[in-house]
Amino acid sequence: MIALLSALLQGCALPSLEGRSESHALKRAETADTALGRALMPQAQARPGLSGILPLADARDAFAARVLLVRAAERTLDVQYYIWREDITGNLLLDALSEAAERGVRVRLLLDDNGVSMDAKLLALDRHPAIEVRLFNPFSVRRPKALGYLTHFSRANRRMHNKALIADGQAAIMGGRNVGDEYFGATDGVLFADLDVLATGAVLPELSADFDRYWASASAYPIDRIVAPEGTAPAPVPHAEDDPRAARYLQALRESRFVADLLAGGHLPQWARVDMVSDDPRKGLGLAEKEDLLTHQLQQVLARPPVASLDLVSPYFVPTAAGVDVFSRLAARGVRVRILTNALEATDVSAVHSGYARYRKDLLRAGVELHEMRRGAQPQGGGAGVFGSSGSSLHAKTFAIDGQRVFVGSMNFDPRSAHLNTELGFIIDSPVLAQAVTQAFDRDIPASAYEVKLDEGGGLVWTERRDGQTLRHKREPGSTLVRSVWIGLLSVLPIEWLL
Structure with missing residues (x-):
């Protein structure tokens, strides 16, 4: 067995990069x-x-x-x-x-x-x-x-x-x-x-x-x-x-x-200051220094924390205990924190949803507003919103600060993006683009997402606005007994660092 494993490992070795073209x-x-x-x-x-x-x-x-x-x-x-x-x-x-x-x-x-x-x-x-x-x-x-x-x-x-x-x-x-x-x-x-x-x-x-x-x-x-x-x-x-x-x-x-x-010049761009943030590619081998990681660069560029609002969109959202603490402290200072992620019925990765679900009540108790995109939702009026005209699952990664600056890139708000995968993004000083994200939370997102709240007993309630009516769900939309048990099991396993 040891000999077979040794042969397998040797057979899986990568070739030399010597002589690779430049x-x-x-x-x-x-x-x-x-x-x-x-x-x-x-x-x-x-x-x-x-x-x-x-x-x-x-x-x-x-x-x-x-x-x-x-x-x-x-x-x-x-x-x-x-x-x-x-x-x-x-x-x-x-x-x-x-x-x-x-x-x-x-x-x-x-x-x-x-x-x-x-x-x-x-x-x-x-x-x-x-x-x-x-x-x-x-x-x-x-x-x-x-x-x-x-x-x-x-x-x-x-x-x-x-x-x-x-x-x-x-x-x-x-x-x-x-x-x-x-x-x-x-x-x-x-x-x-x-x-x-x-x-x-x-x-x-x-x-x-x-x-x-x-x-x-x-x-x-x-x-x-x-x-x-x-x-x-x-x-x-x-x-x-x-x-x-x-x-x-x-x-x-x-x-x-x-x-x-x-x-024909009909789509004129916004001209703004842009800071690029990107992980050192050595992160792909686990060799990047902390100061060369995108998360560290974000902290440097965004040295001044939000004072009025933070609107965050992440399809795979796993805040971890540290993230909950950050969002809670912002909300305690009077910053309006709104988060949009995928609902259970819209996500394509149930394991990631389990990493998010365990923190929902803590976030809501701290005053954070949570929205979960419905599967196949259409923006209000059917027009193209900041995340497109329709979608059965959210995949955009962006956040806006105080209606003045906006991040667009590949990074999800989860441990995998922070610690394992390499990522790339722009921080754009554009009130026009930042306010488009803010306006989406005001206008489009309420019509295409569940708003998650706590009821009088501390349980979760999903509010849905559809065809002029407001519907309340006390059971998570898209859940089944088997799926609920599976997500509950995943949420207690020590796999958060992988999500």
Whole structure:
């Protein structure tokens, strides 16, 4: 048994990174003559130190904006994601990257290996001379990958959760969305209500430098050192547009006015000071220093605590005892603290819900207002709110402070984001964007979420506003006896640090 285990561990060892190619992001001055550079650099130069930020709340607009940037790129595309599905939108975006490479654009694609399952397709892309694919914290055993959690749990449990797409060093999309149909409104199943921002200006060099350090990190492995080719001939990369479902989705995108309005200047960005916060990629190996973690950077940037309001949105919300203490002290000072997370019926991770549920009563007793997004909720009036027009599950990660500053990024408010996964985000000094989050709590969220309160006896009550009526639920919506027992069991297990 010992000999077999030893052989298994040796077989799961990762290859050497010696001789790995080196590359760097181009400086903005080097891409000033590109289409994006000619369109965006004069605006940025007229506003030194500021960044242009355009929120992307609508799911299809968010995908259209990505395709637009990829098609507009002339020199480089740096792309970094946690999950990339092999579905309609995933294949369409891979097609767009392949077409960009055919135009001579250098494409660097960095994916977390836990979130992809299309080895042959990625290996085929990597064979293009203009495309290089790397996997973050890869699994040496490809089938089943889960074996890596048994042999190298400490490393395999740390994932790259960052999401960014940078075109010519001039424009980027950063936020909460992964690449998959459920994030871009291309499925009749689960649809995540999410939030990205399209950015240009002063923050771009910092974002490009951050991509460089992940690309060159000790966790980023060239895919051809991890994935063995199947057969002698390169696997062909199928064209996504051959799928009739993709054709229908593309037609819906063509009917959208977003891209046309964006190119015509109809979607003008907000220009604001932006601070980028990002984990040191060494966090993926458990080697990052405290001062190099995103949570520490947030404390430095947000040195002055909220004085009037804190509106926080996190789909996976596990405050821990320390977080409850922070929120309680804010509420005791008169700060209005409002939190939106997924209801049990809307969450896709029951274990995380168990980590949240155990703290609900403590938060409510302290004066914190709790809202839980209903499954398949529609914003008031059916319009597009700050988190999109609809969604069966919340996925946006944002918070607004005093209606003046807003965070948008990949980080959930949970121990996993704080201590295990690497994360990326922007803190934006924009009253317009911050107040949009605040207004969502005032207007949209009451119509699409349960408000959780304590009744006279100290029990939980879920209040729902629907069709002009107010409904009160004394039993948690979406719960069953089996599910309640399961969540109750999870809530007492010592697994909070994993959530």
